[in-house]
Amino acid sequence: xxxxxxxxxxxxxxxxxxxxxxxxxxxxxxxxxxxxxxxxxxxxxxxxxxxxxxxxxxxxxxxxxxxxxxxxxxxxxxxxxxxxxxxxxxxxxxxxxxxxxxxxxxxxxxxx
Amino acid sequence: xxxxxxxxxxxxxxxxxxxxxxxxxxxxxxxxxxxxxxxxxxxxxxxxxxxxxxxxxxxxxxxxxxxxxxxxxxxxxxxxxxxxxxxxxxxxxxxxxxxxxxxxxxxxxxxxxx
Numbered sequence: 001x002x003x004x005x006x007x008x009x010x011x012x013x014x015x016x017x018x019x020x021x022x023x024x025x026x027x028x029x030x031x032x033x034x035x036x037x038x039x040x041x042x043x044x045x046x047x048x049x050x051x052x053x054x055x056x057x058x059x060x061x062x063x064x065x066x067x068x069x070x071x072x073x074x075x076x077x078x079x080x081x082x083x084x085x086x087x088x089x090x091x092x093x094x095x096x097x098x099x100x101x102x103x104x105x106x107x108x109x110x111x112x
Numbered sequence: 113x114x115x116x117x118x119x120x121x122x123x124x125x126x127x128x129x130x131x132x133x134x135x136x137x138x139x140x141x142x143x144x145x146x147x148x149x150x151x152x153x154x155x156x157x158x159x160x161x162x163x164x165x166x167x168x169x170x171x172x173x174x175x176x177x178x179x180x181x182x183x184x185x186x187x188x189x190x191x192x193x194x195x196x197x198x199x200x201x202x203x204x205x206x207x208x209x210x211x212x213x214x215x216x217x218x219x220x221x222x223x224x225x226x
Binding site: 034 | 202204210214219220
């Protein structure tokens, strides 16, 4: 199983850029890296996904180095509403079902 | 578009009672999942279904059963509830049962077993 390691918590202030790094040393060749966001009392929500290099959408950017053993989620100019738990996930090896492993995630607190 | 609905929103249940958590999706997704989330922890997969008529065990299946009679519905049953099953339960679905496919989550059911 491809497990991930990410910081338990982070603090930031409004307007700052936040970078959350996740390590996944056992990532398989066909695995994608996916980040989800979870607000209190809600289910997780997809943020961004990538396989290699850099991916950007309207919410965040995802940086993946060539060895793919880590990835960094970048949130530009965070606001109070970005306070949430962020999960980094990688898929199971090929041939398996969609069994995403949710770790404890990174609890981001954005302060005024 | 409703997406995924779950019922009930919350429930307090006596130990030993039977309980079925309901999950319905209107996106015609092939795959559906049940997770539990304990306080301060991540989600753990209980059961999954890659397509109607098939189910499989996830990481923590003991004490739970599921069925997938059609595409839209994926009920989770606790045959005889125990206090350790107190948790928030999330249902999710994805178009395809592949690890790269985005999962869409319901609002959750908060279950307390006394």
